[in-house]
Amino acid sequence: MTGKADFTAQEWELVLEGPPSAGMIVIAAARGGTIRETISMAKAYAEARQRHGQSELLDEIVAAKPEVDHKRFGSPEEFRDHALQQIRDAVALLEGKAQQQEVEDYRSFVASLAERVARAHSEGGQPVSEAEQGAIDAIAGALRSS
Numbered sequence: 001m002t003g004k005a006d007f008t009a010q011e012w013e014l015v016l017e018g019p020p021s022a023g024m025i026v027i028a029a030a031r032g033g034t035i036r037e038t039i040s041m042a043k044a045y046a047e048a049r050q051r052h053g054q055s056e057l058l059d060e061i062v063a064a065k066p067e068v069d070h071k072r073f074g075s076p077e078e079f080r081d082h083a084l085q086q087i088r089d090a091v092a093l094l095e096g097k098a099q100q101q102e103v104e105d106y107r108s109f110v111a112s113l114a115e116r117v118a119r120a121h122s123e124g125g126q127p128v129s130e131a132e133q134g135a136i137d138a139i140a141g142a143l144r145s146s
Contacts, residue, residue: 002098018090020066021083029135033121040120087142
């Protein structure tokens with residue numbers, strides 16, 4: 001089992017930032033629903049904590065307070081590009097240090113969190129807007145490529 005102790009502080013921060021970064025990419029993709037979408041991200045963490053014990057790595061990730069520094073970027077596009085690269089880097093790091101199932105669990109958690117955030121607020125009568133779907137697709141691509 002892989003846990004926080006297997007990473008440097010900087011590496012662990014990278015792993016921790018992946019899931020909330022994915023949520024923020026989706027939140028920034030379309031106007032409206034920010035509060036509901038943020039709450040849905042918190043609920044995704046809470047539900048993952050309830051499944052405690054299935055993965056030491058995920059247990060430690062969801063036990064940490066999700067944080068993303070989105071204010072240091074000049075534009076939403078700059079944030080999105082940076083966040084997608086963080087997700088790629090986190091997956092690559094995990095592929096080198098974690099068991100394959102733990103990597104898949106991480107990918108699944110990040111993808112399901114992004115999907116949940118998108119569905120938290122319907123846009124134009126659609127459960128997921130085109131912009132949000134584009135964000136989900138970009139996140140899925142980042143999770144696959146490392």
